[in-house]
Amino acid sequence: MRIIRAKNLAVPEAVSRLRDRVVNYDVDEIRASTWHFDHHRFFLGTDPPGRPEKDSVWWRAHREVAAYAFTPGRLLRAHYAREDELVGRDLLLVGRFAFARFAMGVRITEAGFDEDGVRYSWGWSYETLQGHLERGRVDYRVVKDLRSGAVTLEVNSYNQVNPRTHPLIRMGWSFFGRRAQHRFYSAVGANLRRLAQGPSDGEPDDSGERFVAVPRDVGSWKEPFWAIAVLDGANDPEPHGALAHTGSARGYTQQNQCPSAE
16 A cells, blocks of 8 residues: 555556556455445436437436546546547546545446337446455446436446455445445436536537546646545455456447437
8 A cells, every 4th residue: 555645646657557457356256245236226307208319318418427527526536548448448536535535446347338129228337456445346327218218327336345455444444435335326326417407518528638537627626735645555466367357247239439319
């Protein structure tokens, strides 16, 4: 574990280093008795029945999800390389709790579109990388009911605190971790509802910079002098063999972009 001043966190270098890391768990390790399984469903608004159209609630929501621009900045910020394709993209997540900033790497391992005549959905999943405080996967999907027009965000996840996390962090997680998770997902749902129902105000990040920072105004936020950043909070071993996996068991069409709205 390394601790530095948060204002000295070199984001481009931290994002680039994620490329050499692998997913920090194997699906064979998942056990119902020691892992958490969560499902959240948030109502975003209502569109006319049928397939989504441009500038609809569904269209705006899927655009924000594609850019991960709906993350609540007071709780978590994210950085990634603009040039990276969606599947395989590494994200540096910076969780915020009191005076501490926890830098954690994840990788998008699956993206897909699904339509069955009843539901029209698109989304992606990320998995945690070496050094992350947790182990697991999160799946975000924007779903439209083709008959009623109701649009929802579905968030499915499984996770556990990384057993190799520093003991002090693990102790803190036992008190605040699950509460922070549910607070984060509630804020995600509220954020995306606001963004999906509001007017379109351009791309989620159109600055042209090589590295994207989300949410939109994160670049204007400065860390206070007393904030610290925790890097590599978990002492994961170097990989032996192919630990990374694509997470394609759900059977969604594997594609980086959502089909164009009608």
